[in-house]
Amino acid sequence: MKKKKKLTLLQKRSLTGYLFVLPWVVGFLVFYVxxxxxxxxxxxxxxxxxxLKGGYTLDFAGxxxxxxxxxxxxxxxxxxxxxxxxMLIDVPLITFxxxxxxxxxxxxxPGRSVVRAIFFLPIILSSGAISEAMNLSMQMMxxxxxxxxxxxxxxxxxxxAFDVDYLVSMFMNLGLPASIxxxxxxxxxxxxxxxxxxxVQIIIFIAALQSIPGSMYEVAxxxxxxxxxxxxxxxxxxxMPHIITNVVYTIVxxxxxxxxxxxxxxxxxxxxxxxxxxVFSLVSTIITCVILVAICGFIQKRTFYYN
Amino acid sequence: MQKAxxxxxxxxxxKAAAANVDSRKKLLNDVKGFALALLKIAxxxxxxxxxxxxxxxxxxxxxxxxSDAIDPMVFLFPKNPTLERYSLAALRLDYLPTMxxxxxxxxxxxxxxLLICSMVGYxxxxxxxxxxxxMFGCVVVMIVIPSHTIMLPLYMxxxxxxxxxxxxxxxxxxxxxMGTTIPMYIMTLLGCGVRSGLYIYIFNQFFRGLPKEIEExxxxxxxxxxxxxxxxxxxxxxxxxxxxxxxxxxxxxNDTFYAKLFxxxxxxxISKKIASLQGVIANQDKILNVTVQELYLDAxxxxxxxxxxxxxxxxxxxxxxxxxxSGIVG
Numbered sequence: 001m002k003k004k005k006k007l008t009l010l011q012k013r014s015l016t017g018y019l020f021v022l023p024w025v026v027g028f029l030v031f032y033v034x035x036x037x038x039x040x041x042x043x044x045x046x047x048x049x050x051x052l053k054g055g056y057t058l059d060f061a062g063x064x065x066x067x068x069x070x071x072x073x074x075x076x077x078x079x080x081x082x083x084x085x086x087m088l089i090d091v092p093l094i095t096f097x098x099x100x101x102x103x104x105x106x107x108x109x110p111g112r113s114v115v116r117a118i119f120f121l122p123i124i125l126s127s128g129a130i131s132e133a134m135n136l137s138m139q140m141m142x143x144x145x146x147x148x149x150x151x152x153x154x155x156x157x158x159x160x161a162f163d164v165d166y167l168v169s170m171f172m173n174l175g176l177p178a179s180i181x182x183x184x185x186x187x188x189x190x191x192x193x194x195x196x197x198x199x200v201q202i203i204i205f206i207a208a209l210q211s212i213p214g215s216m217y218e219v220a221x222x223x224x225x226x227x228x229x230x231x232x233x234x235x236x237x238x239x240m241p242h243i244i245t246n247v248v249y250t251i252v253x254x255x256x257x258x259x260x261x262x263x264x265x266x267x268x269x270x271x272x273x274x275x276x277x278x279v280f281s282l283v284s285t286i287i288t289c290v291i292l293v294a295i296c297g298f299i300q301k302r303t304f305y306y307n
Numbered sequence: 308m309q310k311a312x313x314x315x316x317x318x319x320x321x322k323a324a325a326a327n328v329d330s331r332k333k334l335l336n337d338v339k340g341f342a343l344a345l346l347k348i349a350x351x352x353x354x355x356x357x358x359x360x361x362x363x364x365x366x367x368x369x370x371x372x373x374s375d376a377i378d379p380m381v382f383l384f385p386k387n388p389t390l391e392r393y394s395l396a397a398l399r400l401d402y403l404p405t406m407x408x409x410x411x412x413x414x415x416x417x418x419x420x421l422l423i424c425s426m427v428g429y430x431x432x433x434x435x436x437x438x439x440x441x442m443f444g445c446v447v448v449m450i451v452i453p454s455h456t457i458m459l460p461l462y463m464x465x466x467x468x469x470x471x472x473x474x475x476x477x478x479x480x481x482x483x484x485m486g487t488t489i490p491m492y493i494m495t496l497l498g499c500g501v502r503s504g505l506y507i508y509i510f511n512q513f514f515r516g517l518p519k520e521i522e523e524x525x526x527x528x529x530x531x532x533x534x535x536x537x538x539x540x541x542x543x544x545x546x547x548x549x550x551x552x553x554x555x556x557x558x559x560x561n562d563t564f565y566a567k568l569f570x571x572x573x574x575x576x577i578s579k580k581i582a583s584l585q586g587v588i589a590n591q592d593k594i595l596n597v598t599v600q601e602l603y604l605d606a607x608x609x610x611x612x613x614x615x616x617x618x619x620x621x622x623x624x625x626x627x628x629x630x631x632x633s634g635i636v637g
Binding site (some may be wrong): 010014016017019020023026027028031032034036038039051104109113115116118120122123124125191192255256257268274277289292 | 345350351354358359361362426427430431433436437439445446449452453455457461462464494497498499503561564615616619620623624
């Protein structure tokens, strides 16, 4: 009791502050810090599981798991590069697509609330089992179930593929570099993924656009700026900080849904190779973090902070 | 005299020309505006179609009968619509009891998320204590670290759950919590549930944006810290509460990662059950035609999504307003 009275008001307040964040601190220490340390341990050791008691013993194995993952495992490297490539293609597309959509949805027009409701629907629909079934029925929309079956038999929609090939060869002949063409074709092929992955980003951008003071647009208008100039000189710099938020969110999201995660899960729970699975997780996390830091650093330098 | 007439003529001509330029400009602007509006509508309709078409496809499929499924002429409108898909899918999903359990599970977890995350967010926003910056950095780290990195240790932890050695002290052995929903509740209670980091971040940003005078007034009127938080701050934070509630309901309901990791029973998490529905129907009802199986799967998907979509549509308006007013924007 005596001791309590000695506390100043400020100390008391900081104690209450600790009380408020206490549950999270405990959770973070128990579930995150401890788990990360354990994952690191697993990655550097070979584990034998005692099936009877349910316990396990760890033997230090050095870099053996890493060697196995990178030189012996048949699919890991491919899955990893595929995931990283997909992510690198998706991130700029999703960011710009969602900014564009947010600008469209931000203006007032009849039926706006309905359109907004539709645009955020993908957040609901983006669940593993459901989205798979969705993809199936997406294909069926191309013309009944029967044609779909016929199409899959004839190596997936030759009619559609022909058109794309035709266009690609046309642009090739026009002298466009193949790498840009590849990117565009990839982007068009993934339009469905991109739209369904950008629900949250659109929300964030709409909120960002709402927070731009209207006086800025007035000034731009009075100074005689065109719509194009207004976008690049007012809107874009003002939403720049939120582009970072969105990029981080997109990268994390696309990695948690990538095939590497599935692979790590499979290796752990069907082959019971915990060490290898930890290596997969660690490597993919480290790569994600490196990409995150690189991209964020890159954008941060060009970001203008209003406040 | 003639000179004056010529002058007025001249003036009139100039005026006419000016008016002409004006009207031409106006016409040009009108055309431009119209074309832009058309383009906008085209983009919105197109993207809307991409989003909605699988949904439409699923709805159509879930109503079509066997003959419709193999009839290439059927598009959008089944010739012999049937409700049989729904009745069998509901039977095999054990729909109402499972859904009721799942909704209870989702809603209780959402309430916990709201309580814990808003508390933590408030703590970070309004109190100063040592190491606060570092701790908030940890929240960001939590958002960034993909949850699959820590999945194995989590599995281990809850497989042999032994907090501070208490469990083995009383029962002699650690408790196996696999297959129950308890791990999810424990994690959520400690602020580490599905995307809790994001919610903490949202709440923190929102509370920081609220005026300090509200709390000072409460303090002067003799309000304790906890009373202020529950009765005043939380009420004022309604926009972000709704935002987080919608996110949390949707993501918790759709979550299969933790459900798979903790081996939570299919009878609680219905989105796990939907994954095996096709196989169950193939085995138990001896429906071997894959296309027909998929019709049942589609009906099942509609059934599973129905409550979430309803909740979303109900909260949709508040949700988007809430997002605009709440602190997602840092």
